[in-house]
Amino acid sequence: MTKNELLSVLENKKFKALQEVLSCYNPVDIASLLSELDEKQLVVVFRMIKKDKAAEVFSYMDNDLRQVLIRSLAKQEITSIIDSMFADDAADLLGDMPANVVTLLLENVDKEQRADINHLLKYPDDSAGSIMTVEFIELHPDMTVREALDKIRRVGIDSETVYTCYVVNKHKLLGIVSAKDLMLNNDDIKISEIMKDNFISIKTTDDKEDAAKLFRKYGLIAIPTVDSEGCIVGIVTFDDAIDVLTEETTEDMQKMAAMEANDEPYLKTSVWMHARHRIVWLLVLMLSATVTGTIIANYENAFNAIPLLVAFIPMLTDTGGNCGSQSSTLIIRGLAVDELHFRDTFKIMWKEFRVALVVSLVLALANGLRILLMYRDISLALIVSLSLIGTIVIAKMAGCLLPIFAKLIKLDPAIMAAPLITTVVDTFSIIIYFNIASSILHL
Amino acid sequence: MTKNELLSVLENKKFKALQEVLSCYNPVDIASLLSELDEKQLVVVFRMIKKDKAAEVFSYMDNDLRQVLIRSLAKQEITSIIDSMFADDAADLLGDMPANVVTLLLENVDKEQRADINHLLKYPDDSAGSIMTVEFIELHPDMTVREALDKIRRVGIDSETVYTCYVVNKHKLLGIVSAKDLMLNNDDIKISEIMKDNFISIKTTDDKEDAAKLFRKYGLIAIPTVDSEGCIVGIVTFDDAIDVLTEETTEDMQKMAAMEANDEPYLKTSVWMHARHRIVWLLVLMLSATVTGTIIANYENAFNAIPLLVAFIPMLTDTGGNCGSQSSTLIIRGLAVDELHFRDTFKIMWKEFRVALVVSLVLALANGLRILLMYRDISLALIVSLSLIGTIVIAKMAGCLLPIFAKLIKLDPAIMAAPLITTVVDTFSIIIYFNIASSILHL
Numbered sequence: 001m002t003k004n005e006l007l008s009v010l011e012n013k014k015f016k017a018l019q020e021v022l023s024c025y026n027p028v029d030i031a032s033l034l035s036e037l038d039e040k041q042l043v044v045v046f047r048m049i050k051k052d053k054a055a056e057v058f059s060y061m062d063n064d065l066r067q068v069l070i071r072s073l074a075k076q077e078i079t080s081i082i083d084s085m086f087a088d089d090a091a092d093l094l095g096d097m098p099a100n101v102v103t104l105l106l107e108n109v110d111k112e113q114r115a116d117i118n119h120l121l122k123y124p125d126d127s128a129g130s131i132m133t134v135e136f137i138e139l140h141p142d143m144t145v146r147e148a149l150d151k152i153r154r155v156g157i158d159s160e161t162v163y164t165c166y167v168v169n170k171h172k173l174l175g176i177v178s179a180k181d182l183m184l185n186n187d188d189i190k191i192s193e194i195m196k197d198n199f200i201s202i203k204t205t206d207d208k209e210d211a212a213k214l215f216r217k218y219g220l221i222a223i224p225t226v227d228s229e230g231c232i233v234g235i236v237t238f239d240d241a242i243d244v245l246t247e248e249t250t251e252d253m254q255k256m257a258a259m260e261a262n263d264e265p266y267l268k269t270s271v272w273m274h275a276r277h278r279i280v281w282l283l284v285l286m287l288s289a290t291v292t293g294t295i296i297a298n299y300e301n302a303f304n305a306i307p308l309l310v311a312f313i314p315m316l317t318d319t320g321g322n323c324g325s326q327s328s329t330l331i332i333r334g335l336a337v338d339e340l341h342f343r344d345t346f347k348i349m350w351k352e353f354r355v356a357l358v359v360s361l362v363l364a365l366a367n368g369l370r371i372l373l374m375y376r377d378i379s380l381a382l383i384v385s386l387s388l389i390g391t392i393v394i395a396k397m398a399g400c401l402l403p404i405f406a407k408l409i410k411l412d413p414a415i416m417a418a419p420l421i422t423t424v425v426d427t428f429s430i431i432i433y434f435n436i437a438s439s440i441l442h443l
Numbered sequence: 444m445t446k447n448e449l450l451s452v453l454e455n456k457k458f459k460a461l462q463e464v465l466s467c468y469n470p471v472d473i474a475s476l477l478s479e480l481d482e483k484q485l486v487v488v489f490r491m492i493k494k495d496k497a498a499e500v501f502s503y504m505d506n507d508l509r510q511v512l513i514r515s516l517a518k519q520e521i522t523s524i525i526d527s528m529f530a531d532d533a534a535d536l537l538g539d540m541p542a543n544v545v546t547l548l549l550e551n552v553d554k555e556q557r558a559d560i561n562h563l564l565k566y567p568d569d570s571a572g573s574i575m576t577v578e579f580i581e582l583h584p585d586m587t588v589r590e591a592l593d594k595i596r597r598v599g600i601d602s603e604t605v606y607t608c609y610v611v612n613k614h615k616l617l618g619i620v621s622a623k624d625l626m627l628n629n630d631d632i633k634i635s636e637i638m639k640d641n642f643i644s645i646k647t648t649d650d651k652e653d654a655a656k657l658f659r660k661y662g663l664i665a666i667p668t669v670d671s672e673g674c675i676v677g678i679v680t681f682d683d684a685i686d687v688l689t690e691e692t693t694e695d696m697q698k699m700a701a702m703e704a705n706d707e708p709y710l711k712t713s714v715w716m717h718a719r720h721r722i723v724w725l726l727v728l729m730l731s732a733t734v735t736g737t738i739i740a741n742y743e744n745a746f747n748a749i750p751l752l753v754a755f756i757p758m759l760t761d762t763g764g765n766c767g768s769q770s771s772t773l774i775i776r777g778l779a780v781d782e783l784h785f786r787d788t789f790k791i792m793w794k795e796f797r798v799a800l801v802v803s804l805v806l807a808l809a810n811g812l813r814i815l816l817m818y819r820d821i822s823l824a825l826i827v828s829l830s831l832i833g834t835i836v837i838a839k840m841a842g843c844l845l846p847i848f849a850k851l852i853k854l855d856p857a858i859m860a861a862p863l864i865t866t867v868v869d870t871f872s873i874i875i876y877f878n879i880a881s882s883i884l885h886l
Binding site: 024025026028149152153156162163179180182183184198200215216217218219221238239241242243245246249250253254256257258259265266267271272274275278279281282283285286287289290292293294296297300303304307308310311312313314315317318319321322323325326328329330331333334337339340344347348351354355358359362363366367370418419422423426430 | 467468469471592595596599605606622623625626627640641643658659660661662664681682684685686688689692693696697699700701702708709710714715717718721722724725726728729730732733735736737739740743746747750751753754755756757758760761762764765766768769771772773774776777780782783787790791794797798801802805806809810813861862865866869873
């Protein structure tokens, strides 16, 4: 259904038909359709969605729209939506609201749900606890498969995922049983016989990115979260893990482009916020470039003798920057997906050194020939080509070592990307260039 | 278990104990442990893993190690591993081998498995067909829940995922039923009554990246793949989708750093391959920088009059490059995660224009003050600051528009990143700089 079809249905007041269409639509699609409506239409259509689905649609909407609904709907309507949401989605929603709105909203929410939400709100933003859900199925080791299936039938509807059940004794997590195991085994087999006691789990205090990486590594649907005593307090599901991976990659890319990380959508971020996230690094890098400028000023006599020397500065610094950022990008990404480690440092250096030689020889040759053809000046061609080789080798070494070094001192490797590398390499390339020029031209 | 523990167990010939330890280890971890052994140890340990698990471990190993095993194990051992692998993993394996090895390996494989593998090998590398698995559970709409559960018990063990079943009639996909629905409903309810006939599906010919994005959007465990007639031919599961998303992001980052995409691990890629992937763009960008050089050469009289002008070139071009790459990174990533679209072009331009004004005024002020303090030269401060403002505005406009333009003409927006933007912006910034200098200094 497109926005226009929806509007024509609304105009003709075919509410019954609309209700039916909405009931077979995917909540993700309804949420994106609703985002195209104006406030009044939004409220009308939202009220037509059945209660359980409304909660789901609500959790896929963005914050602005949810604020509109919270303002426009009656208090009991909102309360019933929060009651029907998964506790982790509700906690996410409330985490983004001002404190007085949270108190107001939680006032009438079901007691158990309120306790769950409050519990989840306590975990820091980047912890595994903050992305876990507290709805999961607990089994006892002495249960039979039939009893387990009965329990799933009884409580399963409320659980975000029923495909892994958790075997606990006095809250201690003993093992896991997949729904597949339950379906494939006979009714009277004991859970303790089919449970896997060798399973992956995470701590609530673990970094959520590390948790998400486990999903990528092991291809799991859900991972149990335990507290410091090994008691299960929730589960993290693969869909939340995909979101975390996407978010972290976006943040990495932002840092790699000299910006502060920002998880708000681009268009929802104000001009001031955008400027604030970008300005600090720009200032730092701009002022660092002063060093290069000062060095250039010191070589005034060199480019007074041969003014053409100046013309090659951008080519030299840009190529250095590009070479360095190629290397740093490969290393930053390799570290982020756990493909490269600190122990590989020497292998990486050796590889980059050889790549630098190959690349720099080819580029130096191409550029030397071009200069010879254009200016018929052998010493100029030699100066530029030799400088290019030196610059590229240094750029590739800096590009691979700085991210590893950052990781070593517990900084985010992503900040050692193109912008910083370019600034560092600029200085070196200028020094190399004018020194080679001075010695070849006997200045 | 660490490598050293494993080696000591091997040395003391505690094979029984080793076999037991291996049986409770996760296949992913066994594969990574095996990668640390030498060829001889590898073969010894691999033979100790039970058959079904061995197939799983095999599919998590990298190509080099698999080649070692294929060379070292007896033919029937390899055949039985391929028989036990999921058809999609086996097809992936064979897709990476030389044709004569493939024929040799497939010769003795189970007939049905061979047909599945051959079928999968036909799909192009970037299609949804290439990442799908052909093992899934088909139900008939007239079956009851009990019959469905019986069928899952009968065939389920072989299926990569049993949590979504596909309701078909004469191969036509009519609907889907989740294992949750089967577990929560009474035994004698008809499948046709509980199946969802409004479901997400993909075509085998769809781009695998688009397929993977659906997992992110809808949070699904599996999506059915259908042919042009709507008949189901396989399913794509979320773990393969996570791999595709990770791979595509890595490729985007590589392109953004002026490299050709390469999905081989960094350390497994040869120096020549690394050089080849990097050299083309470097050459193109280096030769493009000639334009900037030629322009600089034309303004020789300007920097002969005030040699200090040259010292600000790197600061100016670097800042322009950084500003441009900030914008292009945000837009490229926004387009990749479907957060930004072509229809947002004007909103994006207007936002970037205002951000550029804020950012450039702050930077120009900071830099103007610095120059005034260092050189006590008002006209120099004015020249550099005004050039900075012009450069930043142009850089941010180019940074946001070029990726959108690339998408419009069906190029990958990722190529319009820092390196290309820097080269383009360099030219403009030099022109702006020397023009402002010439007119303020009346040259």
